[in-house]
Amino acid sequence: MPWTTRDGERGLDGYTIGVRQFRQQVLPPGAPATTVWGYGSTRHPGTFHFPACTVEADFDRTVRVEWINQLVDGHGRHLPHLLPVDPTLHWANPPGGVRSRDSRPHFTSTPGAYTGPVPLVTHLHGGHNSEESDGYPEAWYLPRASDVPGDYARVGSYYDEFREKSAERFGSLWSPGSAVFHYANRDRATTLWFHDHALGITRLNVYAGLAGFYIVRGGPADLPPGVLPGPAPRLGDPQGTRYYEIPVVIQDRSFNRDGSLFHPSSRASFDGFGGPYIPDSDIPPIWVPEFFGNTMVTNGSTWPVLPVEPRRYRLRFLNGCNTRFLVLKIVTDPLATRPASSALPFWQIGSDGGFLSAPVRRDQVLAGPAERVDVVVDFTSVPVGTELYLINEGPDAAFGGGSAGTDFPPADPSTTGQVMKFTVRPLTAPDPSVPPEHLTLPPLGPLSPATRTRGLALVEEGSAVLPDVGPRAMLLGTLDSRGNPVPMGWGDPVTEDPVRGTTEIWEIHNSTNDAHPIHIHAGQFQVVDRQEIGHEPRPPEPWEAGFKDTVVADPRAVTRVRMTFDLAGRYVWHCHMLDHEDNEMMRPFRVVPT
Numbered sequence: 001m002p003w004t005t006r007d008g009e010r011g012l013d014g015y016t017i018g019v020r021q022f023r024q025q026v027l028p029p030g031a032p033a034t035t036v037w038g039y040g041s042t043r044h045p046g047t048f049h050f051p052a053c054t055v056e057a058d059f060d061r062t063v064r065v066e067w068i069n070q071l072v073d074g075h076g077r078h079l080p081h082l083l084p085v086d087p088t089l090h091w092a093n094p095p096g097g098v099r100s101r102d103s104r105p106h107f108t109s110t111p112g113a114y115t116g117p118v119p120l121v122t123h124l125h126g127g128h129n130s131e132e133s134d135g136y137p138e139a140w141y142l143p144r145a146s147d148v149p150g151d152y153a154r155v156g157s158y159y160d161e162f163r164e165k166s167a168e169r170f171g172s173l174w175s176p177g178s179a180v181f182h183y184a185n186r187d188r189a190t191t192l193w194f195h196d197h198a199l200g201i202t203r204l205n206v207y208a209g210l211a212g213f214y215i216v217r218g219g220p221a222d223l224p225p226g227v228l229p230g231p232a233p234r235l236g237d238p239q240g241t242r243y244y245e246i247p248v249v250i251q252d253r254s255f256n257r258d259g260s261l262f263h264p265s266s267r268a269s270f271d272g273f274g275g276p277y278i279p280d281s282d283i284p285p286i287w288v289p290e291f292f293g294n295t296m297v298t299n300g301s302t303w304p305v306l307p308v309e310p311r312r313y314r315l316r317f318l319n320g321c322n323t324r325f326l327v328l329k330i331v332t333d334p335l336a337t338r339p340a341s342s343a344l345p346f347w348q349i350g351s352d353g354g355f356l357s358a359p360v361r362r363d364q365v366l367a368g369p370a371e372r373v374d375v376v377v378d379f380t381s382v383p384v385g386t387e388l389y390l391i392n393e394g395p396d397a398a399f400g401g402g403s404a405g406t407d408f409p410p411a412d413p414s415t416t417g418q419v420m421k422f423t424v425r426p427l428t429a430p431d432p433s434v435p436p437e438h439l440t441l442p443p444l445g446p447l448s449p450a451t452r453t454r455g456l457a458l459v460e461e462g463s464a465v466l467p468d469v470g471p472r473a474m475l476l477g478t479l480d481s482r483g484n485p486v487p488m489g490w491g492d493p494v495t496e497d498p499v500r501g502t503t504e505i506w507e508i509h510n511s512t513n514d515a516h517p518i519h520i521h522a523g524q525f526q527v528v529d530r531q532e533i534g535h536e537p538r539p540p541e542p543w544e545a546g547f548k549d550t551v552v553a554d555p556r557a558v559t560r561v562r563m564t565f566d567l568a569g570r571y572v573w574h575c576h577m578l579d580h581e582d583n584e585m586m587r588p589f590r591v592v593p594t
Contacts, residue, residue: 012062018042018070021079027302032259036209050300051249052212057185059219068178069120069143078117078145083204084265085114086286088278090490091200092119092140094152101153102138110277110285117142123197126549128523131569132162133181137199144177188354189222191316191372203322203578211320213247221354221442229314229433245314252293252321264288281465282472289471290323290398290579298420305421311431312378319367322578325399326392329364334389334418338410347436350374353524353547355441360542368517370550370576376436388422398514400555447564448503457485458510474585489584496589498565508559519550521571525563532557565591
């Protein structure tokens with residue numbers, strides 16, 4: 001990233017990263033450009049991009065980022081959202097003022113979309129950081145605009161508290177419209193990512209473009225240079241540098257004819273329900289339970305082409321979709337009958353929390369939203385001139401488990417079924433990397449034994465006033481003494497309060513028909529097992545034999561994870577289907593001091 005500054009005395013890398021609105025050629029050449037949001041350097045305007053440039057971090061070297069909300073026009077006035085914002089949700093709610101911010105507003109008639117200044121707060125997904133640097137959903141802040149109404153709340157409920165803690169802990173000062181976060185980078189080398197996390201509006205802010213990779217390198221849990229394919233893109237690379245390690249974020253989007261982003265403006269687009277909406281029922285007028293785009297976007301471009309050589313490549317995949325599960329496969333014919341035959345395998349070497357215990361050969365890769373999959377693809381035996389395709393066989397609907405073509409229809413082969421194309425060109429230099437099947441990966445190290453097990457629930461809730469209408473919201477919760485779900489919303493009291501330094505097992509009981517990617521903040525965990533109703537527990541999959549921060553909770557099953565909580569403070573756990581997260585499928589938890 002070209003905006004880094006090194007501070008040798010403090011032993012940190014400093015960044016100043018803004019969020020701005022700009023136009024980018026996302027659709028193929030000749031189509032209209034798209035107005036998007038993205039992160040970039042405040043000193044180098046050309047760095048703003050969707051998705052963001054990658055932050056490269058060194059193990060045990062702190063990264064300090066000042067995140068600035070710059071969603072203003074050339075006259076300093078706030079920019080409205082690119083997409084329809086539902087103001088009836090339990091959300092940041094700046095119009096509520098200081099007393100009613102971060103709440104569900106009350107209306108006497110069904111409102112239109114919110115058009116005021118946009119709240120932002122950035123979360124480093126998978127990071128292991130103190131609470132004031134985690135990107136808490138109620139620590140958002142508005143841009144420093146000239147026209148913010150005087151009765152609006154300019155910051156979230158926890159912004160001031162975390163600003164003071166940051167000043168005490170790090171000596172950092174937060175300016176209006178910004179926050180300064182510190183990332184210690186003391187965990188395993190791995191692939192993290194950053195994205196917006198403002199309460200009740202995350203789905204729209206991420207969809208507009210606010211996401212980027214954050215890669216940690218070095219330390220005892222990394223491999224020495226030359227063992228894996230490289231190089232990766234780095235600061236100062238000369239034009240034409242060829243890369244053999246490539247981060248790849250895959251997202252789905254829809255577009256209007258003028259090239260602008262499309263996102264539903266009415267609940268009716270989901271199930272045809274045309275009202276009555278809040279306040280005449282309990283159904284939000286704009287929010288939809290799940291939205292699936294009709295176009296695949298890879299690293300900010302629709303259906304790109306990547307020239308490759310007959311050698312090995314390291315691809316760091318991120319499912320950056322809001323809701324869509326991906327089933328990735330490399331094939332020779334993108335329009336072949338699905339499920340298609342695999343032309344090349346993936347050798348998975350890592351996941352959310354770094355390297356696995358050993359490489360795993362896979363013909364296809366399942367990735368839920370927010371999951372990362374670190375793979376080596378070996379093109380060594382592929383003839384020059386060959387064309388191969390990375391396809392997606394995940395469904396164009398909610399994922400409930402199973403296999404494409406048997407348990408669900410695969411994605412449309414002509415649109416959401418295609419991700420990117422590989423073209424094989426001549427080899428330019430020898431490949432010194434180790435064949436993936438012969439790799440020896442760094443040891444994992446076990447977690448401490450658990451001292452407590454908690455029962456948690458995933459619940460889909462229909463309308464309480466309209467028959468056969470729903471879902472109204474997606475909820476998390478606990479279990480009662482009989483094992484029945486006790487649904488809870490964002491505003492209910494904290495029920496998960498692990499003691500700092502202890503290890504717990506969280507049993508996630510999914511009573512819905514859909515799989516949910518569950519993310520727990522404040523560190524990494526290990527998957528213990530899964531257990532379907534009436535069956536014996538089954539161990540984690542081989543590609544889950546490492547550290548994770550997001551786990552797929554299968555429908556009608558219990559998923560168990562074990563995690564050590566070693567940072568005191570206030571954090572969150574939630575479903576990473578962002579449509580769910582934004583309407584109550586997120587809960588705070590608090591790690592209490594010893």
